[in-house]
Amino acid sequence: MRYIRKNGLFKAYQWDWWNKKKGKPPWRIWVGDLGKWIESASYTIALNEDKKLAVKIKKAINCLIKGQKEDGYLYPNPLMREQVFANLQEYHELYEIGHDIEAAVAYFQATGNTYFLKAMCKTADLLCQVFGRGKGQKRGYDGHPEIELALVKLYNATGNKNYLNLAKFFIEERGRKPYYFAREMKLLRKRGLPFFGWYKDEYSYSHRQAHKPVREQNEPVGHAVCLLYLYSGVADVAAITGDKELFNVCKRIWKNIITRRMYITGGVGSCPERESFTFDYDLPNENAYAETCASIALIFFAHHMLQIEVDSQYSDVMERVLYNAVLSGVGMDGKSFFYANPLAVYPEALKKLSPHRAGVRQKWFGCACCPPNIARLLASLGGYIYSTSENTIYVHLYAKGELNINFYGVNVKIIQETDYPWDGKVKLWVETAHPSEFNVAVRIPGWCRNARAMINNKKVDLKSVTKKGYAYLSKKWRHGDIIKLHFPMPVECVEAHPAVRMNAGRVALQRGPLVYCLEEIDNGKNLADICLVDRNNFKLFKRNDIKGEYIAIKGKAKRRVINYHWKNVLYRFNKSKEETIKFVAIPYHLRAHRKAGEMIVWIRSEK
Amino acid sequence: MRYIRKNGLFKAYQWDWWNKKKGKPPWRIWVGDLGKWIESASYTIALNEDKKLAVKIKKAINCLIKGQKEDGYLYPNPLMREQVFANLQEYHELYEIGHDIEAAVAYFQATGNTYFLKAMCKTADLLCQVFGRGKGQKRGYDGHPEIELALVKLYNATGNKNYLNLAKFFIEERGRKPYYFAREMKLLRKRGLPFFGWYKDEYSYSHRQAHKPVREQNEPVGHAVCLLYLYSGVADVAAITGDKELFNVCKRIWKNIITRRMYITGGVGSCPERESFTFDYDLPNENAYAETCASIALIFFAHHMLQIEVDSQYSDVMERVLYNAVLSGVGMDGKSFFYANPLAVYPEALKKLSPHRAGVRQKWFGCACCPPNIARLLASLGGYIYSTSENTIYVHLYAKGELNINFYGVNVKIIQETDYPWDGKVKLWVETAHPSEFNVAVRIPGWCRNARAMINNKKVDLKSVTKKGYAYLSKKWRHGDIIKLHFPMPVECVEAHPAVRMNAGRVALQRGPLVYCLEEIDNGKNLADICLVDRNNFKLFKRNDIKGEYIAIKGKAKRRVINYHWKNVLYRFNKSKEETIKFVAIPYHLRAHRKAGEMIVWIRSEK
Numbered sequence A, B: 001m002r003y004i005r006k007n008g009l010f011k012a013y014q015w016d017w018w019n020k021k022k023g024k025p026p027w028r029i030w031v032g033d034l035g036k037w038i039e040s041a042s043y044t045i046a047l048n049e050d051k052k053l054a055v056k057i058k059k060a061i062n063c064l065i066k067g068q069k070e071d072g073y074l075y076p077n078p079l080m081r082e083q084v085f086a087n088l089q090e091y092h093e094l095y096e097i098g099h100d101i102e103a104a105v106a107y108f109q110a111t112g113n114t115y116f117l118k119a120m121c122k123t124a125d126l127l128c129q130v131f132g133r134g135k136g137q138k139r140g141y142d143g144h145p146e147i148e149l150a151l152v153k154l155y156n157a158t159g160n161k162n163y164l165n166l167a168k169f170f171i172e173e174r175g176r177k178p179y180y181f182a183r184e185m186k187l188l189r190k191r192g193l194p195f196f197g198w199y200k201d202e203y204s205y206s207h208r209q210a211h212k213p214v215r216e217q218n219e220p221v222g223h224a225v226c227l228l229y230l231y232s233g234v235a236d237v238a239a240i241t242g243d244k245e246l247f248n249v250c251k252r253i254w255k256n257i258i259t260r261r262m263y264i265t266g267g268v269g270s271c272p273e274r275e276s277f278t279f280d281y282d283l284p285n286e287n288a289y290a291e292t293c294a295s296i297a298l299i300f301f302a303h304h305m306l307q308i309e310v311d312s313q314y315s316d317v318m319e320r321v322l323y324n325a326v327l328s329g330v331g332m333d334g335k336s337f338f339y340a341n342p343l344a345v346y347p348e349a350l351k352k353l354s355p356h357r358a359g360v361r362q363k364w365f366g367c368a369c370c371p372p373n374i375a376r377l378l379a380s381l382g383g384y385i386y387s388t389s390e391n392t393i394y395v396h397l398y399a400k401g402e403l404n405i406n407f408y409g410v411n412v413k414i415i416q417e418t419d420y421p422w423d424g425k426v427k428l429w430v431e432t433a434h435p436s437e438f439n440v441a442v443r444i445p446g447w448c449r450n451a452r453a454m455i456n457n458k459k460v461d462l463k464s465v466t467k468k469g470y471a472y473l474s475k476k477w478r479h480g481d482i483i484k485l486h487f488p489m490p491v492e493c494v495e496a497h498p499a500v501r502m503n504a505g506r507v508a509l510q511r512g513p514l515v516y517c518l519e520e521i522d523n524g525k526n527l528a529d530i531c532l533v534d535r536n537n538f539k540l541f542k543r544n545d546i547k548g549e550y551i552a553i554k555g556k557a558k559r560r561v562i563n564y565h566w567k568n569v570l571y572r573f574n575k576s577k578e579e580t581i582k583f584v585a586i587p588y589h590l591r592a593h594r595k596a597g598e599m600i601v602w603i604r605s606e607k
Ligand SMILES: [Zn+2]
Pocket: A291, A292, A293, A294, A339, A368, A369, A370, A371
């Protein structure tokens, strides 16, 4: 918040219509950031009373509302009247409004207070007027998707079907020929209005998933965050409207991501220059972008899919992303952040790159997309752990805490006790006001080979009750029933598909949901040369040289000896002498906490 | 030549002084290209009479001379009078003049005709006037080094010491504080003259080796071609002036290049964005730039060093570069070229990049630095094979051909018969007018473990006569004496230094001077996954599916089987099934002749 204020974002909304006499208007790239902050802060006060924070939120909301034009229009960049919704491709006004709508819904749900929600409905009503297939309406859509999922949230909060229909409209129009963005740019040129002109052909439209109609899209292409926001919205619309074709598009895109374009950490978007997806199995370790925001957006997408069909392929990815790519993005101090989350770091190579790809986490700065996104994810995490359907309480993720719900008139409480992700033992206490028949469906993690479960110390035959990765524990639950889950967590050596050229001959160490890495501070320089010699003998040990205790892995490896043979020699014909070493691996998300240095996830492995 | 004319380069020199009324002058990036072409064509007519070519050369020279201003000034870009030598950092006028001087010297040596040489002396005299430490003189130097070595050539051809002194001046001034380039840009701004303004601090000056005085430079940094041209000139000046300190700078830079920053192919300059050196052991295979021009410049540098001290470390590199990085740059048709010479190619990854980094060789195009550079190197190759000193005839490189010289009044002819680089047997027939005592010093290639030599079928004890990689064969040579050399060429598995992170766990195959590679057309996709299993058993076989016959290597390897386990799976815990395969490797310089596809030089190797 301090950073947001310092950057002058509050003032940014308080502009009068611009005109040419005023010269060139200032340009800010915080579009959407204030909304994200209000949203995350609202989740926080929903969980715990925090009067100071509540006051800050009100201030921020008032500032937003005060900046709203009479017709409901809202945007932090000063524009001329004729620029409004005239450059959707580049200005991302709908993206801004989308985040403000999400914020308003979150605030409403946190406080029951409707004034912000009403204000944003006014804006949404304006959109319903401006956009559509009617006479005088625009058949456009935003360069940066996000409004689609926001409108569905607003529909869910208000029941106003117009918002759902508008979301549907944006999705159906996207990528149709003739391209709206092409017509738009032509018009901008004709009217002498400003535009950047970066994107102007089918290839560049694919950067914004606007190269072909959504129903015809097969591959995750272009800007990763855009794609994942878009398909979160598409999944929502598919779910609510029961549109199977649309849901199948989502499944296609989903499947391609997780089977071809996702890092083992759950990072996505391997191209740093374009923050985008590239091609199948192209997952460079050192040059990975894997923006924190994109990982968060992948969790959103997974969560939306999970709400349509309960299948652990979605929650497994949520877990993978959360414990690795996302946690890597935020420091244990909670105040420093990585935008890029590469799977190998060589400090000298980073010197050539931008601060967004630094070797140590940075304070919240300039183009601050990731930090507020992390904030809103972590603040709302509770909503990802459990869900309910007709007669089932789902446990998607494991974390200490409790769930209190009224389940068909019965107050049910589930207390979860666990040291997850450090330990695979989970205890679930069930407390019910009176005995009641329902399912408790617990996710059997995809990484677990030998899951075991007991109810009141009686073994459950998991095979017979597990469907799509969830074990449906069904009985008349009584107060004090105890479910014990045990997910053994040996160290696993993970291989990547043979087409991932970067990881041939290498394995990554994973224990439970945590991906591990080697750091220079533990293992010296030239990490790439270290080679596992024993895939079956690892030792676990506890360490506390980073805030809190964590479990490190020790194992046997070899590396070449840099002796006199290598003095002033770059290439040699003879086989080098090797030495056996002990290496230490730490969880990937704890990387770069002690000292900037080399880091690798994928370790050479013979045999 | 056809390409040069088509691009309008001939016309480019025929401009009158520009002035602001004429609007913005056209800008061309062919600076130096016409000179390079005249130079290479002159080498060609020196070897074989070619009247048609001679006429073409004259035309080109006349065009150059016709474009010369009254005072000797010469440049293919129209400038205003006040722009002359006012933007050395960016306009590279001295680089242009340098290439024209080299051309004039080559033409003079080929034909004995002095008119072009005289014209260029006029230009050089102008430089002697304009540059210097005297009153009213400029203490500047060019952004792109090259004039230094050209002036030494002109000094050698004419004996005019002013040219040597000017070369020395440029070298001594380079990189001194206050920076000339900084003062220059300030002045340009003040006078309202155009400049691009790309480089403006110490770091960016290092791109042009102008960040500190030459005598204090330790590392090869910045633009690779610039650095290598500069140090070729520095070596020349050091040699002629006997300046040991300056020579030691050259040795430092040389040593760093070949022990830390050179690809196994002899490519240098690993950074594609800046065409530059990066840092020690940073030799990415797929993203290598390794521009053909830079490799050629490395041969120049090596050759200049070799002329100062005969040591096979220089000629070994000349050979390595020539047979790998340089030959890779030109197609077997002699008409298509690579600018970048990466050590691994994945076609889909190239799609993201510029045509300069294409998967197939391109015709001579736009910014045509490499093709004319290759032409002038290959046309002058004879000069690299042999050299003489007091009482020694040196054989630096092995290639079919003959040397005719008058050695202290005795006509000596050395006929070299060999199938090098395909076969390591070399026969040297010595023919002398009468018996004569001298050394024939033959290079023992650094890649050869068991060199053998015989004179008239009598074995020579090589150990006792070899010094710095050259075997000095000394006797009274008689007509008909035969030297037989045998350099056995087994297939060698080369390791890179453990700090070259990209090549850990990998080897490159080398046979004789030739580095080999795997191509998709022979070995299928996913080359990165192929792993040598036997470092000692290779089979050689002849193939002729590319123009001419070549020797391919067959060997045993393994790769993972992509079976049902990998269907829609990106990461797996279990060890994959492997299969044994036969792989085929071909010489690196013959890559991309059959079909665009994957290619790798560094192959995984266990054990
Ligand atoms: Zn971000």
